[in-house]
Amino acid sequence: MNRALALWGLVAALGLSACSPTIGSSCVQSTDCSVKGDRTCDTSQPEGYCTVFGCGDNTCPNSAVCVSFNVALPGCAYNDYQAPARTSRILCLAHCQQDSDCRTSEGYVCADPRGAPWLARIVDDNQNQSVCIVAATPVDAGPAQDAAICNAGRPLPEAGGGGGGVGAPDSGPTADAGAADAADAE
Numbered sequence: 001m002n003r004a005l006a007l008w009g010l011v012a013a014l015g016l017s018a019c020s021p022t023i024g025s026s027c028v029q030s031t032d033c034s035v036k037g038d039r040t041c042d043t044s045q046p047e048g049y050c051t052v053f054g055c056g057d058n059t060c061p062n063s064a065v066c067v068s069f070n071v072a073l074p075g076c077a078y079n080d081y082q083a084p085a086r087t088s089r090i091l092c093l094a095h096c097q098q099d100s101d102c103r104t105s106e107g108y109v110c111a112d113p114r115g116a117p118w119l120a121r122i123v124d125d126n127q128n129q130s131v132c133i134v135a136a137t138p139v140d141a142g143p144a145q146d147a148a149i150c151n152a153g154r155p156l157p158e159a160g161g162g163g164g165g166v167g168a169p170d171s172g173p174t175a176d177a178g179a180a181d182a183a184d185a186e
Contacts, residue, residue: 023064024094024132025050026103042091046134047106052092058124060092065131066123067093067113090123093131102132109135 021033026048027041033050039061042049052059055066068090096102096110110130113120117136122129 021050022062022094023050023052023060023092024102024108026106046108047103049093054090055092056123060124063095064092065095065113065129067091067131068121068123069113069118071119071121093133096130096132107135108132111135 021027021039023039025033027033027050028043028048030037030039030041032048033039033041039050039052042051042053052061052064057066060066068088070088093113094102099110102108102110109132111118111133112128112130113133114122114127118133
């Protein structure tokens with residue numbers, strides 16, 4: 001009798017763990033993802049998306065992939081010196097092999113997040129992974145941003161290779177311009 005009861009308890013425990021939400025599961029609130037508080041429901045995704053924010057290299061549970069979005073400011077060119085951008089968002093996404101591994105009826109596809117239109121960066125060692133991600137279409141980023149915005153207060157490169165480049169202090173009117181203004185006043 002005790003053996004049958006123990007076996008039933010083991011089967012019940014295994015059954016419950018098999019049904020527990022994983023990275024990429026739909027959710028309404030974070031407790032739908034984990035009662036331990038180690039996962040979050042990203043409600044900005046269609047039907048919610050169980051994830052871990054702020055992941056690091058190879059730290060995502062359930063063989064998920066750590067991905068960084070917005071590694072460059074919109075409209076600004078990406079470069080390693082300024083990465084990650086102050087607007088980046090790092091989170092775990094469900095690993096996949098094909099679209100059917102994802103919640104396609106809710107708008108997710110299996111794709112390489114490094115490709116357009118996402119242009120994300122995989123943080124994990126394995127750079128050849130696909131994830132369940134919202135199907136998206138390219139969006140015009142608008143005109144290129146002001147160099148001062150893209151450089152975030154760093155010195156701007158000089159234009160033309162010499163003298164006062166972009167962002168050089170204005171030296172004011174030249175002496176010739178001042179003389180011409182004085183002559184016009186007479």
